[in-house]
Amino acid sequence: MVRRAFGLRPRLLAALVFTAVVTLLVAAVTMFGPLQDRLRAETADQLAAAALAARPGVERDFERRDFYPSAYPLSRRTDSRVLVYNLIPEEVHDSETGDAPPPRNVLQVLIDPRTTQQIVGDEARITLPLRNRENRFVGVLEVRKPLTGVSETVATVRSAFVTAALVGLLVAFVLGTALARTLTIRLSRLRESAQRITTEGMDAPAPRDAARDEVGDLARALASMQEGLRRQEMARRTFVSTASHELRTPLTLLSGMLELLDDDLREGRVDLDDAHEQISAAQRQLRRLEHLASDLLDLSRLDAEAPLRSEPVELGELTRAVGAEFALQAADRRIEVDVAPPIAPCWARGDPGAVARIVRILIDNALRFAPEHTPIEVVAAYHGERATIEVHDAGPGVPPAERERIFERFQRGSSTGGEEGFGLGLAIGRELAVRLGGRLELVDDGRPGATFVLSLPIELPAGSRREPEPVG
Numbered sequence: 043m044v045r046r047a048f049g050l051r052p053r054l055l056a057a058l059v060f061t062a063v064v065t066l067l068v069a070a071v072t073m074f075g076p077l078q079d080r081l082r083a084e085t086a087d088q089l090a091a092a093a094l095a096a097r098p099g100v101e102r103d104f105e106r107r108d109f110y111p112s113a114y115p116l117s118r119r120t121d122s123r124v125l126v127y128n129l130i131p132e133e134v135h136d137s138e139t140g141d142a143p144p145p146r147n148v149l150q151v152l153i154d155p156r157t158t159q160q161i162v163g164d165e166a167r168i169t170l171p172l173r174n175r176e177n178r179f180v181g182v183l184e185v186r187k188p189l190t191g192v193s194e195t196v197a198t199v200r201s202a203f204v205t206a207a208l209v210g211l212l213v214a215f216v217l218g219t220a221l222a223r224t225l226t227i228r229l230s231r232l233r234e235s236a237q238r239i240t241t242e243g244m245d246a247p248a249p250r251d252a253a254r255d256e257v258g259d260l261a262r263a264l265a266s267m268q269e270g271l272r273r274q275e276m277a278r279r280t281f282v283s284t285a286s287h288e289l290r291t292p293l294t295l296l297s298g299m300l301e302l303l304d305d306d307l308r309e310g311r312v313d314l315d316d317a318h319e320q321i322s323a324a325q326r327q328l329r330r331l332e333h334l335a336s337d338l339l340d341l342s343r344l345d346a347e348a349p350l351r352s353e354p355v356e357l358g359e360l361t362r363a364v365g366a367e368f369a370l371q372a373a374d375r376r377i378e379v380d381v382a383p384p385i386a387p388c389w390a391r392g393d394p395g396a397v398a399r400i401v402r403i404l405i406d407n408a409l410r411f412a413p414e415h416t417p418i419e420v421v422a423a424y425h426g427e428r429a430t431i432e433v434h435d436a437g438p439g440v441p442p443a444e445r446e447r448i449f450e451r452f453q454r455g456s457s458t459g460g461e462e463g464f465g466l467g468l469a470i471g472r473e474l475a476v477r478l479g480g481r482l483e484l485v486d487d488g489r490p491g492a493t494f495v496l497s498l499p500i501e502l503p504a505g506s507r508r509e510p511e512p513v514g
Contacts, residue, residue: 055219086159097172361401434489
């Protein structure tokens with residue numbers, strides 16, 4: 043197996059790891075950037091709420107100069123330092139020891155008695171004005187709380203995130219390696235199968251992959267394509283064999299008949315009855331050749347996707363005209379082509395020539411297999427939102443396993459009974475039906491023999507209307 047410097051496996055692994063790294067980096071930037079500031083702000087908000095709740099008690103204790111009932115519980119509850127200043131300003135209470143001068147925030151409140159909330163370095167400071175019963179400004183309450191716990195919390199979260207990120211990257215690397223290895227092995231098998239098809243042909247073993255994912259679907263599609271190509275190759279070989287036989291037989295007969303006629307003419311002994319029989323036989327062989335040439339021409343037109351007309355077609359008149367074309371051939375076979383006239387005009391949308399070609403194929407196919415003294419029934423009618431032409435014969439029918447295969451090119455049913463043909467007619471008919479927006483099917487209506495139904499879209503000519511279908 044050829045190894046490439048930048049194969050699919052390292053690229054898949056690199057893409058997976060790169061995606062994981064970028065995701066983790068983005069998560070770290072978006073989370074750790076504002077996390078510390080958000081936690082510091084939330085801590086300050088909680089401290090301010092606690093200070094506001096404790097202020098009425100501190101104001102009552104301020105007059106008694108006894109701050110134990112309110113200041114100490116606030117300090118213990120918030121794990122903070124509580125200071126109370128008078129208007130001089132000087133400290134009149136400090137929940138901790140210290141003789142530092144009043145900070146700037148306290149001086150600001152003394153000048154402008156409003157509640158302030160600040161974060162200075164790693165410390166949150168809440169400063170509130172104190173008032174007496176007459177609502178006179180008498181002092182300042184300051185609550186200070188270190189924010190080192192926030193930094194420790196962020197550091198702990200960061201450490202846990204880094205550990206989780208490293209573990210995640212390791213897991214992503216291991217899983218990516220396993221996934222890339224499995225995927226590349228399966229793709230390598232498909233490549234080897236394709237190469238074997240190239241070197242060994244359609245008989246090479248088909249790729250197998252039972253997984254229900256995209257690679258498995260690709261393997262099954264490749265196997266299906268190989269099977270389709272195998273069928274086409276078999277059909278081509280069958281066609282070449284059949285065509286060579288079918289062409290050789292009429293050409294050999296024509297050559298022999300012409301030689302006999304040439305010999306009789308040269309010797310001056312011409313038996314008119316025998317000459318007529320030979321000419322009739324030669325004409326039959328020529329018709330076989332014309333039929334093959336017509337089928338091949340139709341196939342070439344279908345493959346070239348020649349445009350078809352789209353216009354209203356009256357199926358009753360069309361089936362009557364096509365059925366009349368087979369009157370002599372049916373009489374020779376002691377068979378009657380029974381074209382049932384519809385109770386009212388039956389209109390469909392399509393190309394009149396293409397529709398007539400399909401009906402000819404169906405009637406000709408029925409004439410090949412219908413027993414003597416049995417009718418071939420041709421019926422045009424409406425069925426729901428479709429206009430249909432039904433052709434039924436009382437022949438041997440088609441085995442269930444062959445109901446779709448007979449519509450493939452160069453495929454003939456096993457019930458042909460030695461009838462001549464190339465296996466092209468029904469394939470041409472179905473492809474024409476699809477091009478017309480309809481379908482050609484072999485249906486099981488419970489009667490012996492075979493019933494083919496051509497369904498086409500309904501389209502009425504301008505100014506006409508559809509007659510109601512009979513009830514019952």
